Amino acid sequence: MSDASIYLKAAEALRANPAQWAAYESKGHCVVLAGPGSGKTKTLTVKLARLLSEDIQEPRGLACITYNNECARELETRLAALGIEPGRRAFVGTVHSFSLTQIVLPYAKAADMGLPDEFCIATRAERRQALETAYKKVIGGRENPQLLDFTMGTYRRSILNRNSTEWRETDPLMATLVEAFEAELRAMGRIDFDDMPLLAVRALREHEWLQRAILAKYPVLIVDEYQDLGRALHRMVMGLCFSTGMRLFAVGDADQSIYEFNGANPQLLRELAARKDVECVRLRLNYRSGSKIVEASNFALGEARDYEAAEGAEEGTVYFHPQQGSYEHQAAEAFRTVIVDIAKRHPDLEPGDIAFLYPAAWLGDKVAEVAQQVGLSVIRTDTNAIYPRASRLMRWLESCAKWCSGGWQTGTPRFNHLANEGARLFAEEINTPEMRLAFQRALMQCLWSRRDGTLVLRQWLSDVRAAIITDLIVKCRTMKDEGETLDTFIARTQPGKDCEDMTVSQFAGQSEGNDSLHLSTLHSAKGREFSIVIMFGMDQGSIPRNNSTASQKSEARRLFYVGFTRAKSEVHIMHSNLRPSPFVTELQNRLKLE
Numbered sequence: 001m002s003d004a005s006i007y008l009k010a011a012e013a014l015r016a017n018p019a020q021w022a023a024y025e026s027k028g029h030c031v032v033l034a035g036p037g038s039g040k041t042k043t044l045t046v047k048l049a050r051l052l053s054e055d056i057q058e059p060r061g062l063a064c065i066t067y068n069n070e071c072a073r074e075l076e077t078r079l080a081a082l083g084i085e086p087g088r089r090a091f092v093g094t095v096h097s098f099s100l101t102q103i104v105l106p107y108a109k110a111a112d113m114g115l116p117d118e119f120c121i122a123t124r125a126e127r128r129q130a131l132e133t134a135y136k137k138v139i140g141g142r143e144n145p146q147l148l149d150f151t152m153g154t155y156r157r158s159i160l161n162r163n164s165t166e167w168r169e170t171d172p173l174m175a176t177l178v179e180a181f182e183a184e185l186r187a188m189g190r191i192d193f194d195d196m197p198l199l200a201v202r203a204l205r206e207h208e209w210l211q212r213a214i215l216a217k218y219p220v221l222i223v224d225e226y227q228d229l230g231r232a233l234h235r236m237v238m239g240l241c242f243s244t245g246m247r248l249f250a251v252g253d254a255d256q257s258i259y260e261f262n263g264a265n266p267q268l269l270r271e272l273a274a275r276k277d278v279e280c281v282r283l284r285l286n287y288r289s290g291s292k293i294v295e296a297s298n299f300a301l302g303e304a305r306d307y308e309a310a311e312g313a314e315e316g317t318v319y320f321h322p323q324q325g326s327y328e329h330q331a332a333e334a335f336r337t338v339i340v341d342i343a344k345r346h347p348d349l350e351p352g353d354i355a356f357l358y359p360a361a362w363l364g365d366k367v368a369e370v371a372q373q374v375g376l377s378v379i380r381t382d383t384n385a386i387y388p389r390a391s392r393l394m395r396w397l398e399s400c401a402k403w404c405s406g407g408w409q410t411g412t413p414r415f416n417h418l419a420n421e422g423a424r425l426f427a428e429e430i431n432t433p434e435m436r437l438a439f440q441r442a443l444m445q446c447l448w449s450r451r452d453g454t455l456v457l458r459q460w461l462s463d464v465r466a467a468i469i470t471d472l473i474v475k476c477r478t479m480k481d482e483g484e485t486l487d488t489f490i491a492r493t494q495p496g497k498d499c500e501d502m503t504v505s506q507f508a509g510q511s512e513g514n515d516s517l518h519l520s521t522l523h524s525a526k527g528r529e530f531s532i533v534i535m536f537g538m539d540q541g542s543i544p545r546n547n548s549t550a551s552q553k554s555e556a557r558r559l560f561y562v563g564f565t566r567a568k569s570e571v572h573i574m575h576s577n578l579r580p581s582p583f584v585t586e587l588q589n590r591l592k593l594e
């Protein structure tokens, strides 16, 4: 099938839903506002394929921005199914990678960003050092400066205009600390993660030619999960789309805004959708969840919405499991009763169709420990995962391991896909057709001679690092922190450490779907879907946390809603008998009244 016919066939599925079709047919700026499971991402990917194929003339392309690397990967997988390989004409990535690779790296000098020659991305240790020095200069005293890192990040992301009185006066000490911290980083020849969008926004504001340069390359800007992307992206959208002339296609759901602490603000999406020059499309049908789950999700949110399950949806069920005793005991109960009952009801279900979602990673430890005891494998997406799932380099290595463990015979994954993804990771260095070919050859040589899933991972990883990665990481400024993540993981595979015995095929299994249970924080479950969702630890003090402000409580409630709406057919809520979360009590009461 040709690329065009793939997306045209996918578009047929949208035709039956007039609102999705309207978004697909939109001609100008378009914002899709819709609830969970309504096909926002589906509509976005099909629209993206159409724009590339019909509207945008080669060599121009489009930029598609989403919340984190995990979401970017999900989009890439969905685009691959439509025959679209990001890279040449389609940028797909986070606000940070867009800012860094499309604005800061290519234009730092021309736009006079005040960065030292050959600047690099700071490692965690370098950031810590810069904060320590800045703290000594600005504040002094015996406190641990790292405790201020979170507040400093929030301040930097929330107030973008450094010349404003808001910046200077909201928290004068914090403003001075941030400035001193950034000066320290620059003196070390470094920028950090938060710098990326801030530098990009500043450069775009100061240089109209830069805005036109971005427009020339990307006449269309696509944004997924708009509600969580923060002020820096909003500012870029305002400038690039409404002054410079880029066309905007954005999707989002203010009810699913869960990153206010990171500078996101659901109001920005509402304001965008209310603009007169924007066509706002609302989707009402939920294609994911059973009708009872859709109905109950309104109660979980605590606000009325007119969402409905799509025609032919199953009913779906919400179960409550009051618990006593420690979380260890509760986790054991989950496997002893809840999972056993699920398996009886759905004999065809695989472990990968079930997800445990919890408010904090330490609760995931409890579930993981019991899973290990009963011999079930898990895939974790939280901060206690064996490595950060957001690391593109690690995910790519997982795919390479999968290829070596037998995938080379079946084309899962295809070698070409591996080579292209690898070249994209190191695009700063691999930037000509000859270099891409050389990279492809080196990768084939390296993986072909190590295509054995029983190999000890430690050796396999060090070999692949030496043969393919070491040299490229030195040359690619965007990959330094990824290199650090890899080294931290390699250290865990050394003798005496917890991943000492891991084999290549076990490592490859980390990316495999269906024979492992999913364990995730509620935050990391965003954008995903599972047949069965077990919400674990839904207790007072955890969701919301004790002493939360009113806005933190609202955000915790939205987080509860995000978790609840990931389920297709069953939601199980495990909560303390004596101290259930107020969101659970309210949900239960409302369901009883129905």
Ligand SMILES: Nc1ncnc2c1ncn2[C@@H]1O[C@H](COP(=O)(O)OP(=O)(O)OP(=O)(O)O)[C@@H](O)[C@H]1O
Pocket: 013, 014, 017, 020, 034, 035, 036, 037, 038, 039, 040, 041, 042, 043, 253, 256, 287, 288, 526, 527, 528, 565
């Ligand atoms: N028109 C449609 N016909 C059939 N299935 C659809 C349609 N639109 C979406 N779906 C399916 O519904 C599910 C949810 O779609 P998608 O992930 O795009 O929703 P979303 O709005 O991005 O969800 P969320 O905000 O909860 O992450 C997917 O399995 C998708 O394939």
